[in-house]
Amino acid sequence: MKVLLIGSGGREHALAWKLAQSPRLTTLFASPGNPGIAEHAQLIELDAEDQAAVVAFCRDESIDLVVVGPEAPLVAGLADTLRAAGVTVFGPSAAAAQLEGSKGFTKDLCARYDIPTGAYRRFSNAAEAKAYVEREGAPIVVKADGLAAGKGVTVAMTVHEALVAIDDCFDGAFGSAGAEVVVEAFLDGEEASFFCLSDGRTALALATAQDHKRVGDGDTGPNTGGMGAYSPAPVMTPEMVERTMKEIIEPTIRGMADSGYPFSGVFFAGLMITAKGPELIEYNVRFGDPECQVLMMRLKSDLLELLHAAATATLDQVSAEWSDDVALTVVMAAKGYPGTYEKGTPIGTLPPAGDGEKIFHAGTALRDGQLVATGGRVLNVTATGSSVAEAQASAYRLAAKVDWENGFCRSDIGWQAVAREQR
Numbered sequence: 001m002k003v004l005l006i007g008s009g010g011r012e013h014a015l016a017w018k019l020a021q022s023p024r025l026t027t028l029f030a031s032p033g034n035p036g037i038a039e040h041a042q043l044i045e046l047d048a049e050d051q052a053a054v055v056a057f058c059r060d061e062s063i064d065l066v067v068v069g070p071e072a073p074l075v076a077g078l079a080d081t082l083r084a085a086g087v088t089v090f091g092p093s094a095a096a097a098q099l100e101g102s103k104g105f106t107k108d109l110c111a112r113y114d115i116p117t118g119a120y121r122r123f124s125n126a127a128e129a130k131a132y133v134e135r136e137g138a139p140i141v142v143k144a145d146g147l148a149a150g151k152g153v154t155v156a157m158t159v160h161e162a163l164v165a166i167d168d169c170f171d172g173a174f175g176s177a178g179a180e181v182v183v184e185a186f187l188d189g190e191e192a193s194f195f196c197l198s199d200g201r202t203a204l205a206l207a208t209a210q211d212h213k214r215v216g217d218g219d220t221g222p223n224t225g226g227m228g229a230y231s232p233a234p235v236m237t238p239e240m241v242e243r244t245m246k247e248i249i250e251p252t253i254r255g256m257a258d259s260g261y262p263f264s265g266v267f268f269a270g271l272m273i274t275a276k277g278p279e280l281i282e283y284n285v286r287f288g289d290p291e292c293q294v295l296m297m298r299l300k301s302d303l304l305e306l307l308h309a310a311a312t313a314t315l316d317q318v319s320a321e322w323s324d325d326v327a328l329t330v331v332m333a334a335k336g337y338p339g340t341y342e343k344g345t346p347i348g349t350l351p352p353a354g355d356g357e358k359i360f361h362a363g364t365a366l367r368d369g370q371l372v373a374t375g376g377r378v379l380n381v382t383a384t385g386s387s388v389a390e391a392q393a394s395a396y397r398l399a400a401k402v403d404w405e406n407g408f409c410r411s412d413i414g415w416q417a418v419a420r421e422q423r
């Protein structure tokens with residue numbers, strides 16, 4: 001099969017690495033890709049916003065499957081355009097991608113299908129949202145409705161904080177994403193991510209993960225795109241996985257199909273495991289970054305077969321096998337991230353990765369043969385082990401050998417899970 005992968009992050013490097021292991025793969029193209037992805041794929045220059053150009057490339061090259069990594073092209077309808085042109089694509093339609101593109105859309109679906117989630121209201125003006133917050137009190141959560149690059153949510157511990165967040169949204173801090181606001185009840189518990197494929201009718205559970213969003217050790221400091229992750233999530237016991245499938249995923253698949261926009265692609269469910277059980281915080285409609293990296297380390301099955309089955313409504317004919325090992329990834333970022341940081345700083349030759357180890361590229365480029373950092377999050381140093389502690393030790397041993405003066409990483413990825421193992 002000839003495959004086109006859209007994207008350029010650590011997530012796409014992990015997908016490319018795994019797709020390249022498939023005996024069914026003949027050629028892998030990636031656009032725009034990065035130097036890590038280039039080890040497994042032929043890089044091409046396609047503008048994902050120019051959907052006609054993507055279609056033309058797929059026709060010219062007889063592409064058998066397009067895999068869309070990030071959410072923006074999905075929300076913009078790239079999968080619809082490809083399907084309309086007869087190209088097989090892994091990823092939801094724009095209508096189905098509203099599950100990620102609009103928090104209010106997802107909350108309404110939860111309400112209609114009895115999916116456990118925090119009580120909420122949607123608002124299109126500040127005065128009514130504020131009156132609601134005053135009535136409900138804190139802690140309370142204020143969310144810009146649309147895509148806000150992970151910055152649109154305020155978990156407000158005081159009413160004042162929530163009121164400020166409401167003003168920020170309606171004053172345009174998140175552009176059109178904040179034109180509508182969701183205010184929802186604060187959920188108390190441990191967070192986990194759950195990944196599941198869907199072809200519109202059938203669900204195939206993948207695996208679980210937990211990530212670290214804050215930039216600093218001990219989960220302090222500003223939010224980032226993610227500083228590290230591990231899989232599986234210890235809090236996601238087989239019972240919790242079963243409940244998540246029954247109470248959250250299955251009604252979502254039914255609800256989306258009933259509403260006229262069957263969901264095909266990957267569900268990335270953000271969950272809060274509360275005293276009552278799993279509750280939905282949000283859906284993303286693509287793999288997580290860096291969660292994808294740890295998932296791919298543990299996947300024993302053929303990724304191409306799984307994604308192709310999701311894209312062709314044949315998920316009931318495949319199954320996914322996972323290693324019992326833990327995988328853990330440490331994100332190396334440019335000093336200053338998530339604030340301003342220098343671009344183009346040199347990275348020395350990467351250390352060789354041993355068995356069960358892999359360094360994925362995110363924001364890197366090759367300039368005259370020299371590897372340089374071009375983004376905030378730059379490398380994902382990943383390792384496996386029979387425990388979180390073991391995977392953590394291996395990942396940090398490898399990270400210590402990376403020669404990048406302007407880089408930094410957290411020193412405690414996986415700390416809660418390690419503490420749990422030691423109890």
Ligand SMILES: Nc1ncnc2c1ncn2[C@@H]1O[C@H](COP(=O)(O)OP(=O)(O)O)[C@@H](O)[C@H]1O
Pocket residue numbers: 118141143149150151152153155184185186187188191270281282
């Ligand atoms: N109802 C809630 N109760 C407690 N914490 C929440 C709630 N909703 C969101 N959060 C916290 O805020 C983070 C971001 O919210 P989320 O809905 O995932 O938005 P996004 O990922 O789009 O920024 C979550 O990972 C979680 O830590």
Ligand SMILES: [Mg+2]
Pocket residue numbers: 270282
């Ligand atoms: Mg989230």
